Amino acid sequence: MLISGLRTRLVLAFLLVAAVGCGTTAALTYREARNAILEQAQDTAVSSFRDQIQELHLNLPPNNEQMQGMVRGLARQGKPRNWWVYVEYGSVRISSGTNPTSTVITPELRRQARGTPHGSFQRVVKNGEPYLTVVVPVVFKTAQTGTGGQTVRPTGLTFYAVMQLTDEQANIDAMVVAARDGALPALAIALVPALLAARSVLRPVRDLRQAARSLGRGRLDTRIPVKGGGELSELARTFNESTAALERSVDELQRAEARARRFASDVSHELRTPLAGMLAVTELLDEDAAGLDPDTAAAVRLISNETGKLAVLVEDLMEISRFDARAAELNTDEVDAAETIRRTLQSRHWTDPAEIVLDLPDGIRARLDPRRFDVVIANLVGNALRHGRPPVTVGLRAESLAQDPADGAGGVALWLVTEVADRGPGIPPDVLPHVFDRFYKADQARTRSAGSGLGLAITLENVRLHGGTVRAANGPDGGAVFAVEIPLTASEVTA
Amino acid sequence: MRSVRSLALESASLLLAGCGIQASEVVEAGGPAVVPVAPDQLERMLLFFVGPDGRPIPVARPLDWGDSPPPTAKTLAALLADPTEEERAAGITTRLPAGPKQVEVVPAAREDSVVGQEAGRPAGAPEAVRVTTTSRCRSLDAAPLRQLVCTTAHAEDPEGLVKVALTGSDGSLLAAGCA
Numbered sequence: 001m002l003i004s005g006l007r008t009r010l011v012l013a014f015l016l017v018a019a020v021g022c023g024t025t026a027a028l029t030y031r032e033a034r035n036a037i038l039e040q041a042q043d044t045a046v047s048s049f050r051d052q053i054q055e056l057h058l059n060l061p062p063n064n065e066q067m068q069g070m071v072r073g074l075a076r077q078g079k080p081r082n083w084w085v086y087v088e089y090g091s092v093r094i095s096s097g098t099n100p101t102s103t104v105i106t107p108e109l110r111r112q113a114r115g116t117p118h119g120s121f122q123r124v125v126k127n128g129e130p131y132l133t134v135v136v137p138v139v140f141k142t143a144q145t146g147t148g149g150q151t152v153r154p155t156g157l158t159f160y161a162v163m164q165l166t167d168e169q170a171n172i173d174a175m176v177v178a179a180r181d182g183a184l185p186a187l188a189i190a191l192v193p194a195l196l197a198a199r200s201v202l203r204p205v206r207d208l209r210q211a212a213r214s215l216g217r218g219r220l221d222t223r224i225p226v227k228g229g230g231e232l233s234e235l236a237r238t239f240n241e242s243t244a245a246l247e248r249s250v251d252e253l254q255r256a257e258a259r260a261r262r263f264a265s266d267v268s269h270e271l272r273t274p275l276a277g278m279l280a281v282t283e284l285l286d287e288d289a290a291g292l293d294p295d296t297a298a299a300v301r302l303i304s305n306e307t308g309k310l311a312v313l314v315e316d317l318m319e320i321s322r323f324d325a326r327a328a329e330l331n332t333d334e335v336d337a338a339e340t341i342r343r344t345l346q347s348r349h350w351t352d353p354a355e356i357v358l359d360l361p362d363g364i365r366a367r368l369d370p371r372r373f374d375v376v377i378a379n380l381v382g383n384a385l386r387h388g389r390p391p392v393t394v395g396l397r398a399e400s401l402a403q404d405p406a407d408g409a410g411g412v413a414l415w416l417v418t419e420v421a422d423r424g425p426g427i428p429p430d431v432l433p434h435v436f437d438r439f440y441k442a443d444q445a446r447t448r449s450a451g452s453g454l455g456l457a458i459t460l461e462n463v464r465l466h467g468g469t470v471r472a473a474n475g476p477d478g479g480a481v482f483a484v485e486i487p488l489t490a491s492e493v494t495a
Numbered sequence: 496m497r498s499v500r501s502l503a504l505e506s507a508s509l510l511l512a513g514c515g516i517q518a519s520e521v522v523e524a525g526g527p528a529v530v531p532v533a534p535d536q537l538e539r540m541l542l543f544f545v546g547p548d549g550r551p552i553p554v555a556r557p558l559d560w561g562d563s564p565p566p567t568a569k570t571l572a573a574l575l576a577d578p579t580e581e582e583r584a585a586g587i588t589t590r591l592p593a594g595p596k597q598v599e600v601v602p603a604a605r606e607d608s609v610v611g612q613e614a615g616r617p618a619g620a621p622e623a624v625r626v627t628t629t630s631r632c633r634s635l636d637a638a639p640l641r642q643l644v645c646t647t648a649h650a651e652d653p654e655g656l657v658k659v660a661l662t663g664s665d666g667s668l669l670a671a672g673c674a
Contacts, residue, residue: 034516038516042522042524043524046524046525047524047525050525050526050527050528053528053530054528054529054530056530057530057531057532057533058530058531058532058533059532059533059555060532060553060554060555061552061554061581061582061585061587063581089585089586090546090547090552090585090586090587091546091547091585091586092585092586106521108520108521109521112521112523114548114550116523117526117527118523118524118525118526118527119523119524119525119526119527119528120521120522120523120524121521121522121524122518122519122520122521122522123516123517123518123519124518125516125517125518130515130516130518134524136527136528137527137528138527138528138529138530139527139528139529139530140529140530140531140532140553141529141531142536142541142649142653142654142655143536143653143654144535144536144537144653145531145535145536147653149653149654150654151653151654151655151656152527152529153553153645153655154527154550154551154553155530155532155552155553156546156550156551156552156553157530159528165516168516169515169516172515172516173515176515
């Protein structure tokens with residue numbers, strides 16, 4: 001899970017908020033509770049110490065035995081727990097313990113006791129142990145007892161008490177543990193709404209992604225259900241509107257294209273019949289041309305020639321229309337490839353060894369549509385003879401080619417490779433990508449050519465129908481090379 | 496993200512530092528302990544000596560004669576004599592100059608009243624008790640002066656609120672109270 005993931009960030013934000021909340025609450029509660037515990041312990045200790053001292057009776061100066069008795073008595077009454085009691089009078093230091101003076105009591109506390117007639121306390125941490133030190137100076141009323149005199153004078157006697165805060169420490173430690181043990185489950189519980197919130201946010205995002213992917217596969221009728229009125233449903237609505245607009249435009253384009261194709265197809269059909277009549281007439285005229293005067297004979301031959309080209313063009317147009325309408329059918333037959341090519345060349349009278357060099361090994365049998373394969377070879381060889389220079393080499397071989405990885409497991413299949421090469425100047429590099437385009441003229445200045453301008457386009461469509469490819473390139477020693485690759489298992493390839 | 500992280504770290508360390516019991520300043524909590532002193536006021540004389548730290552320490556000596564309260568002059572004479580052995584053992588000393596002294600006391604209310612007869616005047620009398628000694632007093636420190644003033648004030652007045660004007664061999668001082 002990436003840190004930049006939406007889900008992670010949402011969950012982390014949630015946990016952070018929960019942690020800050022838990023932590024702040026726990027810290028504040030802890031501080032208040034700790035202060036309350038300590039305050040209670042301190043106040044109780046100071047007031048009970050003072051109360052117990054006030055039960056005493058003094059002589060001035062008190063003798064050592066009297067002070068020892070007082071200290072022991074106070075230490076015995078230690079409340080709420082045991083304390084060590086120290087007394088200081090003049091130069092006398094007496095304690096309830098073994099040392100006459102305490103090492104825990106700080107000089108500040110002594111100074112405070114001398115300076116003001118008040119009880120005081122101070123918390124001291126010594127060797128990691130917390131102690132409470134209490135000082136209570138002793139005063140007496142100078143007036144006769146019971147007369148309500150107000151004046152008090154210090155007796156010079158000062159009592160100190162030192163107690164360990166172990167119980168308080170334990171309580172406070174317990175609070176820390178409780179806060180931690182409470183905060184961690186709270187965080188764990190906060191994980192649940194965090195995940196739920198992340199899910200509720202991420203579900204529309206996931207829907208959107210799936211919809212976009214399905215749109216990319218061409219399903220333009222994909223829509224997202226719009227729920228509620230949040231930003232995400234706003235996004236879904238916008239997506240739906242965009243998809244609908246896209247669907248409309250694509251639909252319109254397709255219909256326009258279909259109309260254009262039907263028009264081309266209709267036009268060629270309509271032209272075919274009058275052209276057939278014109279052809280018959282021009283043939284007759286051609287035969288009689290010898291008997292006409294030379295100017296008329298030239299005009300008649302020109303008309304006959306152009307009419308023939310027009311007929312070819314219309315045939316080609318009809319052929320390409322069939323491809324566009326996906327009406328072209330593949331009628332395969334198992335044939336010998338070399339024999340098929342040879343027959344094609346013979347029927348066109350391309351048999352002069354000076355012009356055509358053949359490299360056709362016998363015995364390669366392939367499932368081909370003989371008529372379409374004939375068109376392919378005739379187009380390529382005719383093209384080479386027209387635009388290149390002889391000799392034109394026609395080669396045939398069966399080759400193991402790595403299968404296109406998109407088709408399957410990337411295995412190796414046998415392909416029938418037919419190559420037509422000429423010795424001409426080759427194809428300029430800027431023309432190479434367009435040689436199979438319809439009506440593409442390599443030389444813009446040459447508006448008239450012997451071909452219809454559809455020959456290579458029809459070749460490409462025929463090869464595609466066989467499940468193969470045709471590529472144009474320039475050979476190493478000059479001249480254009482057209483290679484037709486058709487899978488030898490063509491029977492399995494559906495058009 | 497980085498600043499947030501450092502903030503969290505800081506607050507966490509602050510929280511940890513705030514855990515447990517910390518040492519504190521000295522905190523005042525309530526008054527001192529008020530203790531009855533024996534013998535009671537009528538049966539004692541209150542003398543203010545000085546402890547080892549220079550602060551006054553009162554000593555309550557039982558009266559060994561019948562007249563109570565004793566005349567202030569007698570109380571001052573007891574003060575001018577040194578502390579007893581028991582008192583000295585507790586670190587109690589006097590800062591008053593040694594040597595024989597004579598003390599005369601004129602009570603505050605009326606100068607013509609009989610010496611030592613009017614000890615129980617109303618508290619807070621505005622006028623001062625006059626004490627005349629044969630020893631010097633202007634050159635004395637604060638501690639011995641406080642000894643004289645406080646002892647006199649408490650001998651004259653149970654509340655010790657009366658003012659005392661001292662006159663010694665080297666001149667007189669302004670009237671002062673026992674603070």
